[in-house]
Amino acid sequence: AQSVTQLDSHVSVSEGTPVLLRCNYSSSYSPSLFWYVQHPNKGLQLLLKYTSAATLVKGINGFEAEFKKSETSFHLTKPSAHMSDAAEYFCVVTPLLSGNTPLVFGKGTRLSVIA
Protein backbone atom coordinates (compact mmCIF):
# COMPACT_ATOMS: atom_id res chain seq x y z
CA ALA A 1 0.00 0.00 0.00
CA GLN A 2 1.05 3.58 -0.60
CA SER A 3 0.60 6.63 1.59
CA VAL A 4 1.90 10.13 1.93
CA THR A 5 2.25 12.33 5.01
CA GLN A 6 2.68 16.04 4.58
CA LEU A 7 4.13 17.15 7.84
CA ASP A 8 2.80 20.72 7.83
CA SER A 9 -0.73 21.76 7.00
CA HIS A 10 0.30 25.41 6.71
CA VAL A 11 3.65 27.09 6.07
CA SER A 12 4.15 30.84 6.08
CA VAL A 13 7.29 32.51 4.73
CA SER A 14 8.36 36.02 3.87
CA GLU A 15 8.89 36.95 0.24
CA GLY A 16 12.49 36.29 -0.78
CA THR A 17 13.14 33.68 1.93
CA PRO A 18 13.55 29.92 1.37
CA VAL A 19 10.61 27.55 1.18
CA LEU A 20 10.58 24.03 2.64
CA LEU A 21 7.50 21.82 2.36
CA ARG A 22 7.98 18.42 3.96
CA CYS A 23 6.71 15.09 2.69
CA ASN A 24 7.26 11.52 3.89
CA TYR A 25 6.00 8.55 1.94
CA SER A 26 5.32 4.89 2.42
CA SER A 27 5.30 2.48 -0.48
CA SER A 28 5.44 -1.28 -0.86
CA TYR A 29 7.23 -0.82 -4.16
CA SER A 30 9.79 1.57 -5.59
CA PRO A 31 7.82 4.77 -5.80
CA SER A 32 7.16 7.47 -8.29
CA LEU A 33 6.77 10.73 -6.41
CA PHE A 34 5.25 14.02 -7.48
CA TRP A 35 4.52 17.48 -6.23
CA TYR A 36 1.41 19.22 -7.53
CA VAL A 37 0.35 22.82 -6.89
CA GLN A 38 -3.22 24.09 -6.74
CA HIS A 39 -3.92 27.79 -7.00
CA PRO A 40 -7.39 29.05 -6.02
CA ASN A 41 -9.98 28.30 -8.71
CA LYS A 42 -7.40 26.59 -10.88
CA GLY A 43 -6.63 22.97 -11.67
CA LEU A 44 -3.84 20.93 -10.18
CA GLN A 45 -0.54 21.56 -11.93
CA LEU A 46 2.48 19.28 -11.86
CA LEU A 47 5.55 20.95 -10.34
CA LEU A 48 7.98 18.06 -10.62
CA LYS A 49 8.28 14.28 -10.54
CA TYR A 50 10.75 11.63 -9.44
CA THR A 51 10.83 8.33 -11.31
CA SER A 52 14.07 6.62 -10.20
CA ALA A 53 16.52 8.70 -12.20
CA ALA A 54 18.40 11.52 -10.46
CA THR A 55 17.49 11.89 -6.79
CA LEU A 56 17.50 15.70 -7.02
CA VAL A 57 14.63 16.73 -9.24
CA LYS A 58 14.17 20.20 -10.66
CA GLY A 59 10.72 21.46 -11.48
CA ILE A 60 9.00 24.54 -12.74
CA ASN A 61 9.13 28.00 -11.16
CA GLY A 62 12.42 27.32 -9.37
CA PHE A 63 11.16 24.46 -7.22
CA GLU A 64 13.15 21.31 -6.60
CA ALA A 65 12.84 18.19 -4.47
CA GLU A 66 15.25 15.55 -3.25
CA PHE A 67 14.36 11.88 -2.99
CA LYS A 68 15.93 10.32 0.11
CA LYS A 69 15.19 6.63 0.27
CA SER A 70 16.81 6.15 3.69
CA GLU A 71 14.52 8.80 5.16
CA THR A 72 11.52 7.98 2.93
CA SER A 73 11.25 11.68 2.25
CA PHE A 74 10.64 13.91 -0.75
CA HIS A 75 10.76 17.46 0.55
CA LEU A 76 10.02 20.39 -1.76
CA THR A 77 12.26 23.46 -1.65
CA LYS A 78 12.70 26.80 -3.31
CA PRO A 79 15.55 29.22 -2.55
CA SER A 80 13.48 32.38 -2.66
CA ALA A 81 9.71 32.63 -2.28
CA HIS A 82 7.63 34.81 -4.55
CA MET A 83 4.16 36.14 -3.84
CA SER A 84 2.82 34.07 -6.72
CA ASP A 85 3.94 30.87 -4.94
CA ALA A 86 1.09 31.20 -2.44
CA ALA A 87 -1.05 28.12 -3.07
CA GLU A 88 -1.86 24.60 -1.87
CA TYR A 89 0.84 21.99 -2.49
CA PHE A 90 0.28 18.26 -2.64
CA CYS A 91 2.82 15.47 -2.37
CA VAL A 92 1.76 12.40 -4.34
CA VAL A 93 2.99 8.80 -4.55
CA THR A 94 2.34 5.89 -6.86
CA PRO A 95 4.31 2.68 -7.31
CA LEU A 96 6.81 2.99 -10.13
CA LEU A 97 5.84 0.86 -13.09
CA SER A 98 2.86 -0.46 -11.18
CA GLY A 99 0.53 -0.19 -14.11
CA ASN A 100 -2.55 -0.37 -12.03
CA THR A 101 -2.39 1.91 -9.02
CA PRO A 102 -3.59 5.49 -9.16
CA LEU A 103 -1.98 8.50 -7.56
CA VAL A 104 -2.28 8.77 -3.77
CA PHE A 105 -2.35 12.34 -2.50
CA GLY A 106 -1.27 13.83 0.79
CA LYS A 107 -3.62 16.19 2.61
CA GLY A 108 -1.81 19.24 1.31
CA THR A 109 0.27 22.10 2.66
CA ARG A 110 -0.99 25.64 2.29
CA LEU A 111 1.87 28.02 1.55
CA SER A 112 1.41 31.66 2.48
CA VAL A 113 3.92 34.27 1.33
CA ILE A 114 4.12 37.50 3.29
CA ALA A 115 5.26 40.69 1.59
Next chain:
Amino acid sequence: DTGVSQNPRHKITKRGQNVTFRCDPISEHNRLYWYRQTLGQGPEFLTYFQNEAQLEKSRLLSDRFSAERPKGSFSTLEIQRTEQGDSAMYLCASSSWDRGGDEAFFGQGTRLTVV
Protein backbone atom coordinates in the same frame (compact mmCIF):
# COMPACT_ATOMS: atom_id res chain seq x y z
CA ASP B 1 -6.88 24.65 -25.31
CA THR B 2 -5.94 20.96 -25.35
CA GLY B 3 -6.07 20.30 -21.62
CA VAL B 4 -8.58 18.27 -19.63
CA SER B 5 -12.02 19.83 -19.77
CA GLN B 6 -14.78 19.35 -17.19
CA ASN B 7 -18.39 20.42 -17.36
CA PRO B 8 -20.19 21.94 -15.66
CA ARG B 9 -17.78 23.92 -13.49
CA HIS B 10 -20.38 24.37 -10.79
CA LYS B 11 -23.56 22.46 -9.95
CA ILE B 12 -26.07 23.17 -7.22
CA THR B 13 -28.69 20.51 -6.71
CA LYS B 14 -31.32 19.55 -4.19
CA ARG B 15 -30.85 16.52 -2.02
CA GLY B 16 -32.25 13.44 -3.71
CA GLN B 17 -31.72 14.66 -7.27
CA ASN B 18 -29.42 12.96 -9.78
CA VAL B 19 -26.47 14.78 -11.31
CA THR B 20 -24.08 13.96 -14.13
CA PHE B 21 -20.65 15.41 -14.80
CA ARG B 22 -18.63 15.17 -17.97
CA CYS B 23 -14.89 14.97 -18.50
CA ASP B 24 -13.07 15.33 -21.81
CA PRO B 25 -9.46 14.14 -21.44
CA ILE B 26 -6.44 15.09 -23.49
CA SER B 27 -7.13 13.39 -26.80
CA GLU B 28 -4.22 10.94 -26.98
CA HIS B 29 -4.46 9.86 -23.34
CA ASN B 30 -5.73 6.35 -22.70
CA ARG B 31 -6.17 6.63 -18.94
CA LEU B 32 -8.85 8.70 -17.25
CA TYR B 33 -9.25 9.17 -13.50
CA TRP B 34 -11.94 10.58 -11.23
CA TYR B 35 -11.05 12.06 -7.86
CA ARG B 36 -13.06 13.83 -5.18
CA GLN B 37 -11.71 16.68 -3.07
CA THR B 38 -13.36 18.11 0.02
CA LEU B 39 -12.34 21.27 1.81
CA GLY B 40 -8.96 21.01 3.47
CA GLN B 41 -8.22 17.57 2.07
CA GLY B 42 -6.19 16.18 -0.77
CA PRO B 43 -7.93 14.57 -3.73
CA GLU B 44 -9.23 11.07 -3.03
CA PHE B 45 -9.29 8.47 -5.75
CA LEU B 46 -12.72 7.30 -6.96
CA THR B 47 -12.19 5.28 -10.13
CA TYR B 48 -10.19 5.06 -13.32
CA PHE B 49 -10.42 3.79 -16.88
CA GLN B 50 -7.93 2.49 -19.36
CA ASN B 51 -9.55 3.15 -22.70
CA GLU B 52 -13.19 2.10 -22.15
CA ALA B 53 -12.48 -0.44 -19.39
CA GLN B 54 -13.09 0.58 -15.80
CA LEU B 55 -10.11 -1.00 -14.02
CA GLU B 56 -10.52 0.01 -10.41
CA LYS B 57 -13.12 1.53 -8.12
CA SER B 58 -12.51 2.92 -4.67
CA ARG B 59 -14.59 1.91 -1.66
CA LEU B 60 -15.58 5.58 -1.64
CA LEU B 61 -17.63 4.93 -4.76
CA SER B 62 -20.96 3.84 -3.33
CA ASP B 63 -23.72 2.20 -5.36
CA ARG B 64 -25.16 5.65 -6.01
CA PHE B 65 -22.11 6.54 -8.09
CA SER B 66 -21.52 5.27 -11.59
CA ALA B 67 -18.91 6.20 -14.15
CA GLU B 68 -18.68 5.39 -17.82
CA ARG B 69 -16.27 5.92 -20.67
CA PRO B 70 -18.20 4.36 -23.52
CA LYS B 71 -15.87 4.96 -26.44
CA GLY B 72 -12.63 5.40 -24.57
CA SER B 73 -12.76 9.15 -25.00
CA PHE B 74 -14.93 11.33 -22.73
CA SER B 75 -16.27 10.07 -19.42
CA THR B 76 -19.33 10.76 -17.31
CA LEU B 77 -19.76 10.47 -13.56
CA GLU B 78 -23.33 10.18 -12.32
CA ILE B 79 -24.47 10.50 -8.74
CA GLN B 80 -27.98 9.28 -8.01
CA ARG B 81 -30.09 10.42 -5.07
CA THR B 82 -27.54 13.00 -4.01
CA GLU B 83 -26.82 13.56 -0.33
CA GLN B 84 -25.31 16.57 1.40
CA GLY B 85 -22.17 14.55 2.02
CA ASP B 86 -21.64 14.38 -1.74
CA SER B 87 -20.84 18.10 -1.78
CA ALA B 88 -17.25 18.33 -3.01
CA MET B 89 -15.03 19.18 -5.94
CA TYR B 90 -14.96 16.36 -8.47
CA LEU B 91 -11.71 16.23 -10.40
CA CYS B 92 -10.92 14.44 -13.61
CA ALA B 93 -7.42 13.65 -14.82
CA SER B 94 -5.90 11.85 -17.78
CA SER B 95 -2.56 10.27 -18.57
CA SER B 96 -0.84 8.34 -21.33
CA TRP B 97 0.30 5.10 -19.74
CA ASP B 98 1.41 3.44 -22.99
CA ARG B 99 4.05 6.07 -23.49
CA GLY B 100 5.50 5.39 -20.09
CA GLY B 101 3.93 8.52 -18.69
CA ASP B 102 2.55 8.30 -15.20
CA GLU B 103 2.02 12.05 -14.97
CA ALA B 104 -1.65 12.90 -14.67
CA PHE B 105 -3.06 16.12 -16.09
CA PHE B 106 -6.02 17.51 -14.16
CA GLY B 107 -9.06 19.48 -15.19
CA GLN B 108 -10.35 22.41 -13.16
CA GLY B 109 -13.02 20.30 -11.56
CA THR B 110 -16.77 20.40 -11.05
CA ARG B 111 -17.87 21.83 -7.73
CA LEU B 112 -21.02 20.14 -6.50
CA THR B 113 -23.17 21.68 -3.79
CA VAL B 114 -26.08 19.63 -2.48
CA VAL B 115 -28.66 21.71 -0.59
